[in-house]
Amino acid sequence: MQAFIDFLNGVIWSPVLIYLCLGAGLxxxxxxxxxxxxxxxxxxxxxLSSNESDKGISSFQALAVSLxxxxxxxxxxxxxxxxxxxxxxxxxxxxxxxxxxASTAYAESTLGQLYKVSEDGQYRGGPAYYFDRxxxxxxxxxxxxxxxxxxxxxxxxGIQANAxxxxxxxxxxxxxxxSSSFGDVSSTKLVALAVILLVLAFIIFGGIKRIxxxxxxxxxxxxxxxxxxxxxxxxxxxxxxxxIFKLIFSDAFTAQAGxxxxxxxxxxxxxxxxxxxxGTGPHAAAAAEVEHPAQQGLVQAFSVYVDTLFxxxxxxxxxLITQQYNVQGSLPDGQFIVQHVDPATIIASPAFTxxxxxxxxxxxxxxxxxxxxxxxxxxxxxxxxYIAETNVAYLRRALKFNIPLTLVKLLIMFMVAYGTVNTAGxxxxxxxxxxxxxxxINIVGILVIFFLAKPTIKTLRDYERQKAEGVxxxxxNPKALGIKGADFWEERYEKQQAEEAAAAEAxxx
Numbered sequence: 001m002q003a004f005i006d007f008l009n010g011v012i013w014s015p016v017l018i019y020l021c022l023g024a025g026l027x028x029x030x031x032x033x034x035x036x037x038x039x040x041x042x043x044x045x046x047x048l049s050s051n052e053s054d055k056g057i058s059s060f061q062a063l064a065v066s067l068x069x070x071x072x073x074x075x076x077x078x079x080x081x082x083x084x085x086x087x088x089x090x091x092x093x094x095x096x097x098x099x100x101x102a103s104t105a106y107a108e109s110t111l112g113q114l115y116k117v118s119e120d121g122q123y124r125g126g127p128a129y130y131f132d133r134x135x136x137x138x139x140x141x142x143x144x145x146x147x148x149x150x151x152x153x154x155x156x157x158g159i160q161a162n163a164x165x166x167x168x169x170x171x172x173x174x175x176x177x178x179s180s181s182f183g184d185v186s187s188t189k190l191v192a193l194a195v196i197l198l199v200l201a202f203i204i205f206g207g208i209k210r211i212x213x214x215x216x217x218x219x220x221x222x223x224x225x226x227x228x229x230x231x232x233x234x235x236x237x238x239x240x241x242x243x244i245f246k247l248i249f250s251d252a253f254t255a256q257a258g259x260x261x262x263x264x265x266x267x268x269x270x271x272x273x274x275x276x277x278x279g280t281g282p283h284a285a286a287a288a289e290v291e292h293p294a295q296q297g298l299v300q301a302f303s304v305y306v307d308t309l310f311x312x313x314x315x316x317x318x319x320l321i322t323q324q325y326n327v328q329g330s331l332p333d334g335q336f337i338v339q340h341v342d343p344a345t346i347i348a349s350p351a352f353t354x355x356x357x358x359x360x361x362x363x364x365x366x367x368x369x370x371x372x373x374x375x376x377x378x379x380x381x382x383x384x385x386y387i388a389e390t391n392v393a394y395l396r397r398a399l400k401f402n403i404p405l406t407l408v409k410l411l412i413m414f415m416v417a418y419g420t421v422n423t424a425g426x427x428x429x430x431x432x433x434x435x436x437x438x439x440x441i442n443i444v445g446i447l448v449i450f451f452l453a454k455p456t457i458k459t460l461r462d463y464e465r466q467k468a469e470g471v472x473x474x475x476x477n478p479k480a481l482g483i484k485g486a487d488f489w490e491e492r493y494e495k496q497q498a499e500e501a502a503a504a505e506a507x508x509x
Contacts, residue, residue, distance in 0.1 A: 009429045012436035018267045021277050024443045025100025028107045031450070031457055036102035036301050042467075043302035046295050061212035061288070075307065076373055077163065077350045079315040080325070084347030086265030087327045087337070088244075089251030091316040093266025098308030101276025102301040107456045108446055110297030112282025113290065114455055114478070114486045119393070122208055123488075125286025126387070127279040127442050128394040133485035134449055138398055144279065144441045145391035145398075151434025152280070153388035153411050159431045160377035160384070161196075161419030163350070168192035168374065193420045196378070197413055204385050204409050208287055211382050222375045223311055229368060230314030233360050237321045244320045270312075276304050278435055279442030283387045291474040293489065294463035297456070315353055324355035385412045455483045 029036065047060050082090040108127070115133040116125030128148070132141035168188060203210050234241060252266075275281055281300050288296045319325050327338035328347060336343060345351045350369055357365025385408070392408050395401065449455065458481045466474050477493045478486035 005429045005433065009432050009436070012433055012440065017436060017440060018263065020443055021097065021104075021267055021439065022100060024277055024447060025097070025102075025104045027447070028103035028450075028456075029100055032103055032106065032460055034103070035106055035298070035460060036099070036305075039298050040302075043298045046299050047302070061216050075311045075376060076315055076353050076369065079312050080319060080350065080352035081347055082265045082270075083316065083319055083325050083327070084352065085328060086263075087251050088247050088316075088320055089249075089253070090263075090266035091248045091313070091320075092252035093263050094270040094308055094312055094316075097267050097270030097276070098304050098312075101270070101308075102304045104277040104443075104446075105275075105281055105304045106297040106301040106460075107450075108277065108279060108282045108442065109285035109300035110293050110456045110459055111446065111449065112286040113288070113293035113296045114459065114483065114489065116286035116488055117397075118488060119397070123287050123289075124283075124390050124393055126283040126390055126394070127438075127445060128391055128398075129286070130282070130449065131445050132394075132398065133487070134453055134455060135445075136485075140441070140445060141394065142398060144438070144445070145394045147434075147437040147441055148279065148391045149388050149395075149408075151438055152384040152391075153408060154415055155430045155434035157381050157384050157412055157415040158419030160380045161416040163373050163377040164196060164381075164416075165189045165192055165420035168370070189421050193417055196416065196420065200378075200381065200413060200416060201409070203382060204412065208386060211386055212287075215379050215382060218375055219379055222372055223306065226372050227310055227314050229357065229361075230318050233318045233321060233356070236360060240321050241317075244317060247320065248316075270308060275307075275435075277439055277443045277446075279438045280383070280387055283390045284383070286390075292459075292463050292466070292476045294459045295474070297459075318356040319352045322356040322359040324359055325352045381412070381416060385409070388412065453483070455481075455486075458483060 079091070079094070082094060086093075111127075111130040111134070112125045115130040116123050117129065118124075126144075126148075128141040128145040131144060132138050203214055281303070285296045285300050288299075290296050323340045325338070325340055326336050326343065326345065326347065329335050329337045341352075341355060345355075350373055354366040354369045357369055359365070361368070388411075389405055389408050392403050392405060396403050446456075450457070459476075462476065462481055463474065475493060475496060476489050478484075478489050479493075
């Protein structure tokens with residue numbers, strides 16, 4: 001089984017997908033005239049807006065839900081794996097993916113807002129919805145929905161849950177600083193699993209509102225705390241920073257592990273971490289209550305910066321400054337190109353990050369990483385659940401087939417239980433397969449959408465026009481822009497016009 005998964009992973013993550021991800025980001029960056037740079041201040045301003053409604057969540061809550069999916073194990077263990085297999089130069093390619101990916105995130109999240117629907121008392125949207133409503137390709141919507149349910153409902157939760165279980169053992173297990181009354185590792189994980197499932201059930205059975213309320217508190221708090229710890233490490237070793245950046249840039253093009261390895265691991269872990277182009281971000285973006293679709297697209301572009309440029313960079317600097325890493329070549333004998341720590345250290349794990357913090361803070365360091373992993377991974381599981389639920393809702397709507405959402409909740413809980421008590425094994429490769437499947441479908445789809453309809457560019461130009469005119473309240477009329485299939489926004493605009501006409505008539509009387 002593992003050999004088959006490794007083979008499938010190699011096929012999906014061929015150089016074609018890697019360069020497709022980079023190419024799509026560059027393509028949308030040029031088309032939007034690098035909106036991820038021009039509108040950086042606007043992104044920050046939009047985060048402070050509060051447009052929460054009975055059906056929708058605020059832009060900040062949508063950002064928190066999206067970040068809960070983006071900020072996870074990939075930021076801690078994923079960065080370590082990128083360095084361990086791709087060398088320090090892989091960090092540079094993660095930055096490139098983030099910079100270019102911000103424009104991809106804008107495009108896909110704006111599409112999520114444009115083609116969202118209102119059902120069951122909440123907003124829903126995502127790639128399945130915009131493939132169906134924009135292109136009229138229901139088969140592609142169904143294909144993406146199935147891929148995302150398999151990935152987010154089955155493959156990916158196991159990675160996060162495994163990290164949660166290991167984090168609890170790191171904090172409370174035998175030999176940890178915090179004394180444990182749970183006994184051996186297995187007993188510790190079982191107690192942790194019981195608590196995790198109870199909290200998880202309480203939140204996911206409360207719907208998107210409860211998920212948003214939880215993540216908007218936990219995600220910013222943990223992200224800020226993690227960055228502060230990294231800054232302490234950086235400032236204590238400030239004299240090394242220029243050399244570290246020189247190492248990253250030089251190794252990006254003359255990589256120790258090979259140029260292809262640096263790009264491959266940097267792009268793969270970058271996409272796994274920030275999810276730009278993967279098609280997961282649009283689900284949370286669609287749930288937001290905004291005046292104009294472009295607004296949430298810009299907010300989601302900002303989330304890519306938070307994930308990769310802030311949190312992933314924090315992890316990379318800690319590992320490289322303290323030299324708590326190895327770089328393994330691609331040779332069958334597993335020869336190390338660079339070896340600073342015990343060769344038995346598992347590369348695809350949080351070990352490098354934990355050792356880096358332990359190097360500076362002693363025994364408290366690994367405990368902090370364990371706590372960060374717990375919350376990052378747990379909130380990511382919540383995001384995965386919401387994505388799986390949204391795509392099940394799409395299949396129910398598209399295929400007229402009643403799939404009880406309770407089954408989705410139970411499936412996620414089962415996969416969390418499985419991932420928590422089992423060792424990682426080939427679970428990372430399963431996650432890569434899931435990410436790759438969604439990325440292939442979504443990136444090809446949004447490029448086709450551009451060439452056939454160009455809705456994201458039309459939407460951005462409309463928003464920029466209104467912003468230049470200094471309007472106090474933005475409006476959006478898809479019909480006037482030649483955008484078809486955006487039924488929610490058509491109905492909303494017509495309702496706004498009717499209300500304004502009625503108000504003007506009442507005033508004249």
